[in-house]
Amino acid sequence: MTEREPGRLLSLFVWTMCVFLLAPVVIVCVLAFGGSGYLQFPPSSYSFRWFEAFFGDTRWQQSLLASTLIALTACAIATSIGFLASYGLVRGRTRIKKLILSFMLTPIIVPTVITAIAMYFLTAKIGLIGNVVWIGACHAIVALPVVLLILVAALQGVDVNLERAALSLGASRARVFLRIVLPLALPGVLSAALFAFLASFDELVISLFLAGVRAQTLPVRIWNSLHMEIEPVVAAAAAFLIGVTGVVLLVDAGLRRARPKAAART
Amino acid sequence: MTRPLARPSTSTAIWRDPSLLIAPALAFLAVGFVLPLVWFFVATLSDVGSAAEIVALFSDTITLRAVETALVTTFWIALLVTLACLLVGYPIAYYLNLTERGRFVIVLFCIIVPYFTSVIVRTYAWMVLLGRNGIINQFLLASGLVEAPVALLYNKIGILIGMTYVLMPYMILTLYAAMRAIDPSYLRAAHALGASRLFAFRHVYLPLTLHGVISGALIVFILAIGFFVTPALMGGPSDVMIAMLIERSVEITLDWPAAASMSLVLVLATLVLYAIYYRVTDVQRMMGHEP
Numbered sequence: 001m002t003e004r005e006p007g008r009l010l011s012l013f014v015w016t017m018c019v020f021l022l023a024p025v026v027i028v029c030v031l032a033f034g035g036s037g038y039l040q041f042p043p044s045s046y047s048f049r050w051f052e053a054f055f056g057d058t059r060w061q062q063s064l065l066a067s068t069l070i071a072l073t074a075c076a077i078a079t080s081i082g083f084l085a086s087y088g089l090v091r092g093r094t095r096i097k098k099l100i101l102s103f104m105l106t107p108i109i110v111p112t113v114i115t116a117i118a119m120y121f122l123t124a125k126i127g128l129i130g131n132v133v134w135i136g137a138c139h140a141i142v143a144l145p146v147v148l149l150i151l152v153a154a155l156q157g158v159d160v161n162l163e164r165a166a167l168s169l170g171a172s173r174a175r176v177f178l179r180i181v182l183p184l185a186l187p188g189v190l191s192a193a194l195f196a197f198l199a200s201f202d203e204l205v206i207s208l209f210l211a212g213v214r215a216q217t218l219p220v221r222i223w224n225s226l227h228m229e230i231e232p233v234v235a236a237a238a239a240f241l242i243g244v245t246g247v248v249l250l251v252d253a254g255l256r257r258a259r260p261k262a263a264a265r266t
Numbered sequence: 267m268t269r270p271l272a273r274p275s276t277s278t279a280i281w282r283d284p285s286l287l288i289a290p291a292l293a294f295l296a297v298g299f300v301l302p303l304v305w306f307f308v309a310t311l312s313d314v315g316s317a318a319e320i321v322a323l324f325s326d327t328i329t330l331r332a333v334e335t336a337l338v339t340t341f342w343i344a345l346l347v348t349l350a351c352l353l354v355g356y357p358i359a360y361y362l363n364l365t366e367r368g369r370f371v372i373v374l375f376c377i378i379v380p381y382f383t384s385v386i387v388r389t390y391a392w393m394v395l396l397g398r399n400g401i402i403n404q405f406l407l408a409s410g411l412v413e414a415p416v417a418l419l420y421n422k423i424g425i426l427i428g429m430t431y432v433l434m435p436y437m438i439l440t441l442y443a444a445m446r447a448i449d450p451s452y453l454r455a456a457h458a459l460g461a462s463r464l465f466a467f468r469h470v471y472l473p474l475t476l477h478g479v480i481s482g483a484l485i486v487f488i489l490a491i492g493f494f495v496t497p498a499l500m501g502g503p504s505d506v507m508i509a510m511l512i513e514r515s516v517e518i519t520l521d522w523p524a525a526a527s528m529s530l531v532l533v534l535a536t537l538v539l540y541a542i543y544y545r546v547t548d549v550q551r552m553m554g555h556e557p
Contacts, residue, residue: 022380111509
C-alpha cells in the first residue's frame with residue numbers, strides 16, 4: 001500500500017511530538033545526576049550526590065519502605081481477586097459481562113479526590129490512618145481495573161479448547177484451572193501484578209489523605225517537597241520512580257515474548 | 267458444620283458457571299469503594315437536615331462565587347485539554363497505523379513511558395521545565411528571544427501544558443485502537459475509484475474513526491474534569507478547578523457539607539459522561555487495551 005506511506009510533514013510533526021513526550025522524563029533523569037547545588041540543564045558536572053542524599057536520608061528510606069509495603073499489599077489483593085474475576089468474565093455465562101466490567105472500571109473514572117475523601121472519612125472513623133496494610137487495600141481498589149484490563153485480554157488469548165480437552169480426558173475443573181489455565185495465563189498474571197504494583201507505587205491522591213505522618217509514600221513526600229522549595233533531591237526521588245516504571249515496562253516486554261511460547265509448549 | 271457436604275456443591279456451582287468467580291471482586295468493590303462513597307454522601311448530607319435543607323445547601327453551594335468560577339474554569343480547561351489532545355493525538359495515532367515496525371516501536375515507546383510514569387513525577391518534570399528559572403526560560407533568555415522570563419508556570423498555560431501532557435496517551439491509545447480496526451481495503455477501494463488522498467481521508471477514513479474520536483474525547487474529558495494533582499501544582503491562585511476546591515473544603519475550611527455537595531455534582535457529571543462512553547465504546551478497549 002504505497003499510497004498510505006506517512007507524508008513528510010506528518011512524520012516531522014510526529015517526531016517533534018515524540019521529543020515533547022519523552023523529553024520531560026529524560027530531563028528529570030539527567031537532572032538527578034547533576035553535580036551542582038541547584039537544578040541546571042544541561043548539568044555542568046555529574047555526580048551521584050542526590051541519589052546518595054535520597055538513599056541516605058532516613059525520611060526518604062521510610063517513604064520507600066512504606067511505598068513498597070503498600071504496593072505489595074495492593075498488588076497481592078488486586079491480582080488475586082482480579083484474576084478470578086477476569087476468568088469469570090471471560091468464561092462465565094453471564095449476559096451482563098460488559099456492564100459488570102464497566103462497573104469494575106469505575107474506580108479510575110470517579111475523580112480520585114472524591115474516592116480519597118470518602119475513604120478518608122471512613123478511615124478516620126475507624127482509626128486506620130497511616131496503617132500500611134489498610135492503605136494497600138485502598139490502593140487495590142484503583143489497581144483492580146488495571147489488572148482486569150490486562151487479564152481479560154490475556155485470558156481471551158487462552159484457547160478454550162485446551163480446557164475442554166483436559167475436561168474430556170477426565171480432569172476436574174479445579175485441576176484444569178490450576179494445571180491448564182493458570183500456567184497459560186501466567187505471563188499475563190505476572191504483567192498484571194507488575195502494573196498493579198506500579199499503580200499503587202505511583203499513586204498520590206489516596207495516599208495523601210490516608211498516609212498521616214506514619215506512612216508517607218514516595219509520591220506524598222515528593223508532593224510535600226514541591227509545595228516548599230524544589231530541592232534537587234526530589235529529582236533523584238523522581239528519577240527513582242521513573243526507574244521503577246522502566247523496570248516494570250522491561251519485564252512486561254519480556255513477559256509478552258513469553259506468551260506465545262507458553263501457548264506453544266502445551 | 268456440614269462442610270464436607272457444602273464444599274462439593276459450591277465448588278461444582280463455581281465450575282459449572284465461572285461467573286461466580288467475579289463475586290469476590292464485586293464484593294471488594296462494594297465494600298471498599300461504593301460503601302465509603304455512599305456513606306460519605308449520606309453521613310455528611312444527613313447532618314444538614316431535611317431534604318429541603320439539603321436542596322437549599324446545594325443551590326447555595328453551587329451558586330457561590332468561588333464554586334461557580336471553579337466549575338466554569340474546570341469546564342473550559344477540560345474542553346481545551348481535550349481539543350489539544352485530539353489535535354496532537356490524532357496525527358500520532360494515524361502515523362502509528364501507517365508506519366513500519368521499527369518506527370512504530372520507537373513512537374509507541376515515547377507514548378508508553380510517560381503513560382506509566384507517576385503523575386506527580388510528570389508534573390514535577392514540567393514544573394522544572396516551565397518555572398521562572400526553569401529550563402525553557404533559561405534557554406529563551408540565553409538565545410535572546412526574550413528579555414525577561416516568560417510566565418509559563420502557576421497560570422492557565424501551565425495547567426494546559428501539564429494536563430495535556432498527562433492525558434495525551436489516553437487519547438492516542440484510544441484512537442490507535444479505533445484506527446487499527448479499520449479495514450484498509452475501504453481506503454484502497456476509494457483510491458481505486460479515483461478519490462484523492464485528501465478526499466479519501468475526509469470521506470472514508472475520518473468518518474470511520476469518528477467513534478474513536480468520541481470515545482477518546484470522552485475519556486480525556488472525564489479524567490480532566492476530576493483532575494487534581496497537576497492543576498494544584500501548576501496552576502495559579504486564580505485557576506482553581508473543582509477537584510481542588512473539594513480538597514480545600516476538606517483540608518482547610520473543614521466544610522464537609524460543601525465538599526459533599528460539590529463532590530456529588532462532579533460524580534454525577536462523571537457518571538453521566540461514563541454512561542455515554544459505555545454506549546459508544548467497547549469498555550474493554552479503555553485506554554487502548556486490545557480486546
